[in-house]
Amino acid sequence: MATIQIRGLVKRFGPVTAVNGLSFDVTPGTVTGFLGPNGAGKTTTLRILLGLVSADAGAATIDSRPYRELPEPLHKVGAVLEAAGFHPGRTARAQLRIQALAADADASRVEDVLDLAGLTAAADRRIGGFSLGMRQRLGLAAALLADPEVLILDEPANGLDPEGVRWLRGLLRGFAAEGGTVLVSSHLLAEVAQTVDSVVIVDSGRLVAQGPVAELTGGATGGGDLEEAFFQLTRKASR
Amino acid sequence: MTELFFPVEARRARRAGFARLVRIELLKLTSTRLGYGLLAVVAVLTPVWTSIAASGAGGSSGGPQPLYTLAGQTTVIAGGVWSMIIAMVLGVTISSGEFRHHTATNTYLAVPDRNRVLAAKAVVGAIGGAVFGIVGCVTALAVGLSFTAAHGYRLVIGAGTLADWSVGRVVGTALLGAIGVVVGSLVRSQLAAVVGVFVWSLLIESLIGGLFPAVRPYLPYSTATTLAGTPLGEAGFSPASGVAALPFAAATALLVAIALAGALVAARTTVRRDIT
Numbered sequence: 465m466a467t468i469q470i471r472g473l474v475k476r477f478g479p480v481t482a483v484n485g486l487s488f489d490v491t492p493g494t495v496t497g498f499l500g501p502n503g504a505g506k507t508t509t510l511r512i513l514l515g516l517v518s519a520d521a522g523a524a525t526i527d528s529r530p531y532r533e534l535p536e537p538l539h540k541v542g543a544v545l546e547a548a549g550f551h552p553g554r555t556a557r558a559q560l561r562i563q564a565l566a567a568d569a570d571a572s573r574v575e576d577v578l579d580l581a582g583l584t585a586a587a588d589r590r591i592g593g594f595s596l597g598m599r600q601r602l603g604l605a606a607a608l609l610a611d612p613e614v615l616i617l618d619e620p621a622n623g624l625d626p627e628g629v630r631w632l633r634g635l636l637r638g639f640a641a642e643g644g645t646v647l648v649s650s651h652l653l654a655e656v657a658q659t660v661d662s663v664v665i666v667d668s669g670r671l672v673a674q675g676p677v678a679e680l681t682g683g684a685t686g687g688g689d690l691e692e693a694f695f696q697l698t699r700k701a702s703r
Numbered sequence: 704m705t706e707l708f709f710p711v712e713a714r715r716a717r718r719a720g721f722a723r724l725v726r727i728e729l730l731k732l733t734s735t736r737l738g739y740g741l742l743a744v745v746a747v748l749t750p751v752w753t754s755i756a757a758s759g760a761g762g763s764s765g766g767p768q769p770l771y772t773l774a775g776q777t778t779v780i781a782g783g784v785w786s787m788i789i790a791m792v793l794g795v796t797i798s799s800g801e802f803r804h805h806t807a808t809n810t811y812l813a814v815p816d817r818n819r820v821l822a823a824k825a826v827v828g829a830i831g832g833a834v835f836g837i838v839g840c841v842t843a844l845a846v847g848l849s850f851t852a853a854h855g856y857r858l859v860i861g862a863g864t865l866a867d868w869s870v871g872r873v874v875g876t877a878l879l880g881a882i883g884v885v886v887g888s889l890v891r892s893q894l895a896a897v898v899g900v901f902v903w904s905l906l907i908e909s910l911i912g913g914l915f916p917a918v919r920p921y922l923p924y925s926t927a928t929t930l931a932g933t934p935l936g937e938a939g940f941s942p943a944s945g946v947a948a949l950p951f952a953a954a955t956a957l958l959v960a961i962a963l964a965g966a967l968v969a970a971r972t973t974v975r976r977d978i979t
Contacts (some may be wrong), residue, residue: 508979515815516808516978532815543812549805558734565727566813606809660745 465492466540466613467515472522475508475669478552482508484669485522490647493611495548496638497660497677498649505669506649507545509542510618524600538567542607543616547599547623552592556583556602559591560609567610574609581605582631596623604635621652633659642676657690667698724814724823732797732827741793745786745835749842752783757850771856780847780860781868781932784837787924790832790876791900794883797824797831799893807978817974821888821966825881832880836873840931844869864932871930871951878958879927885965889973909939917945923961926954 475483481548483505490496500506511517513524515531526534526541534540550559560574564696578584581601583669600623607615615636621629635660640646650656656663657677665680673680673693680697681689732738757779761769767782768775798821801807805863814820844865883900890896904924912919919925919936928938929948936946949957 469971511977511979513773514812516811518975518977534815537815538813541812546805549808551731551800551804553735553737553807556732558730562727562730563809563813564733565723565730568723662965 466527466645467491469525470658473519474521475519482669486671488664488674490645492645493640493643494661495636495646497656497663499663504666507618509620538610541614542612544603544607544620545618547596547603550579550591555588555590557587558627563606565610577605578610597628598622599660618652621655653691653694665697673697724876725826728823728827730856741789745789745838748785749783750840750846753843753846770854773859776860783843784928784931784933784938786835787876787879787927788904790825790835790880791883792897793831793897794828794880798884798887799891799896802891803893818970821974825884828884829877830894833873833877836876840869868932875927875930881962885969888969905939912936919946920949926957930954
């Protein structure tokens with residue numbers, strides 16, 4: 465199974481340092497929450513990890529390799545970064561067929577993941593008519609097409625209804641229980657507290673805290689406790 | 704659930720072959736309506752332009768020469784090269800559409816080697832352009848020959864020349880489709896790139912060609928139109944006089960070189976940019 469390693473990552477956009485010497489690991493068999501306030505550098509870190517943004521310093525690897533050097537990246541990593549990242553004029557089924565071809569996955573997988581995401585009935589509708597929650601489900605379906613070992617998700621609960629959030633929670637827990645590695649960024653702390661095993665908290669591009677949820681909250685595991693711990697840690701870091 | 708996540712089949716440890724990348728891009732192109740819409744534009748605009756030109760041939764308002772002359776038949780049959788500009792627009796949408804619709808993230812997650820993606824898109828731009836060229840060629844020939852026959856005139860253009868023009872139209876349109884992909888990679892704003900294609904092809908080339916006639920055979924759009932038999936400059940606003948078009952092979956080589964040079968520049972600049 466694959467481990468995610470971030471080591472001394474630095475990224476500057478002009479005068480702004482978005483990621484500033486960030487280091488952490490994400491181990492297989494766990495769901496790790498990647499938390500931080502807006503502008504903390506979460507999305508930039510995920511995009512560097514996925515080879516979409518180049519780092520100014522440091523390294524981000526999956527299974528000891530940069531994403532761009534993975535032989536069949538979609539078989540190693542399934543990622544959902546933006547729910548809007550689909551052509552609005554394409555149907556969900558066509559979108560998944562394209563991604564199945566890109567992943568060299570069996571065409572039958574398209575129907576499997578449509579079913580898994582609860583999108584079979586909407587498969588031949590154009591994505592432009594989808595709600596945000598349906599797009600999130602489609603993104604997750606696409607991420608699972610090639611049976612990856614790692615899931616990297618940026619705010620996957622955005623737009624999901626309560627049933628969808630519950631579905632997502634079960635999906636991530638099941639994936640990790642099978643030995644998969646999950647890194648999920650979110651600002652829905654109450655939801656994160658119910659889903660993740662450990663958290664990485666960042667602020668202003670720096671690591672603020674990392675560890676099991678119970679450890680950071682002093683043994684309590686409720687959403688309110690994580691929220692309190694999050695605010696204390698980020699407040700302390702910003703002083 | 705377990706089987707869904709981790710099937711027994713071995714993971715494939717090879718990079719996506721180039722043919723697969725081309726198939727992916729073809730599937731993208733054919734799974735939205737834009738390509739079909741642009742094809743419909745070619746299928747309508749070409750016969751309409753050819754009909755107007757044929758109807759006005761021999762008139763006193765500056766239209767084509769009479770339809771019984773070589774010049775008149777040439778203008779009518781070989782002049783409707785709208786498919787070439789529309790092919791460039793198609794190419795632009797193939798590449799810049801990834802940024803307009805924020806699909807570049809998924810594209811580069813699947814194939815991190817961006818230069819291979821650009822190459823596959825250029826091939827698909829050329830394939831789409833060739834289809835546009837075929838449709839433009841067939842419709843222009845059908846309408847032009849119909850008008851000639853309806854007036855009872857003899858066709859003064861030889862069959863061999865018509866065949867050369869047909870092949871040239873398909874080749875030229877295909878290469879402009881690939882060049883359009885490169886333009887769309889260099890100028891990520893789709894609107895700016897599409898407007899730029901029209902302004903460059905119809906205005907700037909006319910201006911440059913009018914001011915410096917000797918340069919005209921080397922301008923991409925003008926050169927491509929000459930492959931289809933259009934007299935040099937006639938597809939723009941300043942027909943060239945006394946300047947010969949490049950031979951077929953040289954014109955084709957020039958367009959290939961322009962596409963490759965543009966792709967090289969894009970690969971070293973815009974294609975490498977962060978996808979934020």
